[in-house]
Amino acid sequence: MTVAHSPATLPSAVLPPLFDDWFASRGWAPRRHQLEMIQAAEGGDHALLVAPTGGGKTLAGFLPSLIELAERGPRPEHGQGSGVHTLYLSPLKALTTDVERNLMTPIREIGLNIHVESRTGDTKQSKKQRQRESPPDILLTTPEQLALFCAWDGARAYFADLKCVVLDEVHAIWSGKRGDLLSLGLARLQQFAPGMRRVALSATVDDPQLIADWLSPSRLGDEAVRIVKGDPGAPPVIDVLVSQGQVPWAGHTGRHAIPEVYDAIKSARLALIFVNTRWQSEFVFQQLWEINDDDLPIALHHGSLAAEQRRKVEAAMARGDLRAVVCTSTLDLGIDWGDVDLVIQMAAPKGSSRLVQRIGRANHRLDEPSRALMVPASRFEMLECQAAREAVAENAFDWEPIHVGTLDTLAQHVMGCACSEPFSLEDLHAEVTTAGPYRALSYEAFEEVVDLVATGGYALRSYDRFARIVRDRNGRWKARNAQVAQRHRMNVGAIVAAGTLNVRVASRRGGAAKQLIGGRKVGEAEEWYFEQLTPGDTFIFAGQVWAFQVITGTDALVTHAKGNDPKIPSWGGSKFPLSTSLASRVRDIIHDRDHWRVLPGDVQEWLELQESRSVIPTADSMLVETFPRGSRHFLVAYPFEGNLAHTTLCMLLTRRLDRMGAGPLGFVVTDYSLAIWSIRPMDRIDLNALFEPDILGDDLEAWLEESFMMKRTFRNCALISGLIERRQPGAEKTGRQVTFSTDLIYDVLRRHQPDHLLLRTARADAAAGLLDVGRLGQLLSRIQGHIRHEPLTRASPFSVPVLVQIGRERVSGDAAEMILDESAEALIAEVLDEEAPA
Template sequence: MLERIDAADAVAQLFKARGWRPFDFQKDVWARMAAGESGLLHATTGSGKTLAVALGAWHALLQEEVQGLTLLWVTPMRALAADTMRALGEALDALETLDPTSPRWTRGLRTGDTSSSQRAAQSRKPPTLLVTTPESLSLLLSRENAQDYFSHLRFVVVDEWHELLGNKRGVQTQLALARLRRWRPGLVTWGMSATLGDLQAAKRTLLGPRGAGALVEARLKKKLIIDTLIPDAPERFPWAGHLGVKMAPQVVAEIEAHKSTLVFTNTRAQAELWRQHLLRLRPDWEDCVAIHHGSLAQEERDAVERALKVGDLKAVVCTSSLDLGVDFLPVERVLQIGSPKGVARLLQRAGRSGHAPGRVSRVTMVPSHSLELVESAAAQAAIRRGRVESRVSPVAPLDVLAQHLVTVGMGGGFLPDDLLAEVRETVAYETLSDESWRWCLDFVRQGGPTLRAYPDYRRVVPDAKGVWRVRDKRLALRHRLNIGAIVSDASVMVQYAPRGQKLGTVEESFVARMKPGDKFWFAGRLLELVSVRDLTAFVKKGAGGGATPRWMGGRMPLSTTLADEMVETLARAAEGDIASPEMRAAAPLIKLQQRWSALPTPQTLLAETLKSREGWHLFLYPFAGRNAHLGLASLIAWRAAQIAPGTFSIAVNDYGFELLSAGARDWAADLPRLIAAHSLGATRDEVVQSLNAAELARRRFRDIAQIAGLVITGYPGERKSARQLQASSSLFYDVFRKYDPENGLLQQAERELLEDELDVRRLHEALTRMNARRLDCVALRRCSPLAFPLIAERFRESLSTESFNARIERLLAQLNSAADA
């Protein structure tokens, strides 16, 4: 008869076999999970968070007979789900080998890539451990027997909680957790992350406003190296994209010096372009430098991940598709092309190298223009001081709630009062008003007051006992096929003709501008368009050159944390502190900015005015991020027009904005009135008046309408085009504005436009801070180094590529000549 070994001995033997010793934080998590306690684990990437929580569940259940779905593991990405399953499987196999008498854990993976036969098998006999995503979890909750399916559930783990916390997928997860806790009151819930700012707020969002739990922080001294590739000749007049390509030889040298490197870019278009640049310099790397981003086909991404794991790739040019905790042990270096835009993102990407306890993580920033040297120095200073961005949950998005009501209506039904109490057990909806709740019920029951005549919107209806259910099987199928909170622009599949390999997707608007024979770069290949049929672009291999697709939503605004640190770094430079390599390299720009104008500081608001042949310029530098600057520029232009009618050209970047008036303006005299801070509500009203807010909200409404189930993307093989989706949602938008102005989705679109897209709260905070500072208004004789990228941004919007480059080069020559004089 086999003797069962002690759980602690089994874990000790497992760690010893791998040459490890358990950390104190891992032991802490094991003890807390064994005691039935929930919590949030915050530890550096590659320190053993997965083993801490997985072995905690195994340890807690060692003396029990495990049956049914016992441990649910939620991850934000499909790729991460598959990698997590492999890591958990290896650990459980090792433990079961050490203790043959321990309970056998069956394992299952359920994502959008899971085959129908696998899903059917999981339905007949649920695995002990199921790794899934928020969307697939919602699908499980929509099963008629959902409560029975989860009847043995003991543990839920939410991996990479920071990735979900601040968005609608996180809200979807909060609602799912509230449902599971109602069914399983003793459910133990743990979240994991490496890059959270406000840990207490993150824990509260995970466990609910009244949920108690532990906060476990790993106090590990994992070595992290952050440095910068310094350009040979940093430029005094920076502009986005100009310096990046010139850094390619240095990037090649860094890749050459290491076994395996991840080259992160901030957009998919940048990833495509950078791979091209690398291969122009090293054509012999064609087979060992790959590309990875979210628009590539799953098969393409899987192939790259497998090759990266076994060390077959010299480098992968990638985007946030590889940000999360996928374990690539061969990776020695991470390069970040351009600004990471945030401290947390930089830390997350740094952790992709040295992804194991005791190994060194190293990230090297590659500036695409000279001001990013200052950003790099600021990011390093923020990390030394422990300043990391906080994320907050969206507040009461009605589109996600409406979708959840239909999901629960399919998953056994609900009593409205009971479900309202459950929904309010989430941070997202703890302040949900009775009025909004009644509106959601009416919306899913009959589409609200304007759609009650149409059967397709009678999705959830009460039965004789008052239980609200989805009765129409056709509507239930439609809901299952369109469930989720991920909304993207309509895309076109790229596939080799006639019916060959699928490479991935590009946006429909990009393909719509092309004709057969046109060439474009995609998936690291030069392709020629053959034809477009049924939202599929059939292609063949091309030769020569071509365009690169641009995807919407690529630009990320500079975070408040990094922006504030950047201003403080510039203030220190104003006092002569340029000790870091980055600031020494940026010294020519900094000194010229001081000579011709001034540097921003936390105590001053820098404004610059300039009269040129184009008109009267105002440059203002709040350092509030691109989105807030767009709102600020529009607001100040609108206020200026109230003083004296006129039209304005606007340019914005992360550091500031430019207003250009064709007519004479005394910007310096008007500035105190233009930047005056009023209440948040008054600022919000002014922003709405200063922009074409109705049209912007119309575009936002399309995404909300999809999530709420008002419009659908279609069925497999019958996907709707972007034009069809926009037309459908616009029709609803116009009807609601005319006949139902209090419609909850309409109000949500306007709120999200202001809160997310235009970032009105940050805009208002920026106005308040601007008024608290001393106004430092400088009349320029010529464009300053800080003003130059704004002028370049305005030129880019109005000129062709050839005209833009020529004009920029002429302006640079004039400015450099003046600087050298």
């Protein structure tokens, strides 16, 4: 149940004089939504605040706690009242640090005796130990640290005084496995402190009701959560950069516009240049550095850099020492860098909610417009940028998926509870089903999860290593021993990255052999990347050129180098999908000729050329073109459903085309289209039969059985559930060692227990995450009877961006861009030729 109040129905909240004077001293007045959050606290209500960036959301979340702590008496050193009062949870370490700095401003200026500290994976062990012995009043941390808290012995006593939990940027976390683990942690805290209030904050929620239901601590989801909505702020000013009056036909980096981006940086106080992948961040940073004739202080920030390097960049931003930072999503949530006056989005944003978050980093104040510049890398991206621009103007966010809690995440939580204190099945099931994603969890399914933690499942129960919990004399479950509990605490969390190696600067130890040893950590990159290198190969990382030397354990040792044509590492799984709502808007723009007038002239001409050479599809149909080119025959379709869904569809279509006798040879995809080429023509194939939704039945199952993706997904589920542990005291398994272990277990389970809980979970994860089956199913249903087939004699204008990808997927770095440029140039000339080829 949710309760939304309008200002007219609420009495005016009164700020205590201390706080009223502080607002006045800054020339401020408390905003309506800040007063409503105080009223919610006075009524003991849980609350969800949805307010624009720069509207004081974080302060609104903390104000009730600050007021309550200011009015309390002396804090006892031990016993009741000496524990954590407010727990703040953020999805980003950088945001936690930023909030600590900003929260100290009112505390210091008002003169409050309130102790605030942060705790993340980067916090020193000595400080963590001190926090355990002497808790701060307000503790700022991450969901992973909450999972660790839940696995502490003594956690119940530590959080007995907890009055409030503040969840910042809740939209970024609630619907995935991190959200599952967070929700289970909240349910645990509510058992420790029944009177605890839950407060969630966000600027970009499409459906507040969904989040409010998730936030509710009731088994039925019917405990009141007050939804508070902030007043709209000044609309952002969003420009789209059209480099030299032209938009490229194809591309994905925006390299063509780097000189204009550099000029924009020179005219700004501090610019944040957002990109969508870590590879792009390294690439764009290098491109800017090469033309930085003015020696502007430009920095780089992404999640694979060493924590020390990220902190240096953040500190330099706070001091005003930088002019630009090239960054990924590590800086796009809630961080208040006051001097940022320009946000640049390199390439299309892939979602309107993400764009709003990023734009909000500029002029982080509600009443001043944020300024943003989007840099489309291609003409289809130009359409996407325009769609995103219009979505932001309409305050329309990306649609939220409905999420059901995953069982591998629940297994991790069960193990954590056993490490903290013994539990009974009945009590823990009752607790777990108060967590939003697990309200429908049956007792039988819960028993199966507990059995997984206790035995590994019946196919593995004869192996002693999988017995992690045991019953005590009272029939309650507890950790098998202290060593098992320690290993669990070292492996908590729901973020599973591909196997990575620490990139360390090498030095030579004395002696005749002069052995290389690892020194300063530069960051992390994926293990498979280094396995392709030979000693002496050069690559760009952290904005510098390195020469690879050797892999030792979990470290890749490197030395400084100059090197010609250095490569850039590629990180798997880091590309954002095109959101469903933005894809729908792009299809609408293409269909609506009147809408074309807002687009650059060359993009309008491109659309008109497509209409004359092929056809412009309607918003509810899908265009399929077939044509010969060279000795091959092509089928190009335009679903506009994102790279992931298109890849899965191509894998299934090529199987079906093979059975139809077309002789498919390969495929490539973009976020907007897909291309398949074959030995025989495909222009007479029954396209309705080819795209029949039943392709998601037997074809999908057969393909999954053969696919390496299932093993990779199972590996992730095994790590999250704790069946396999990567980190152990004094050691850490390499990615290859983890993969070897999980592959063995996967094969055993497929033979002896094909309905094993983790196999079922892996199939569901593969369908949702790796394959985007749900979105694919919606696409196939939508286009049935609405496929527009155009047999052509040559490639169409729309087909150029996807066709130039052929051959490029096996090349990286500048070489890939060169291939893209050269093949695009030849293909564009072919498309523009007035005379059709013989």
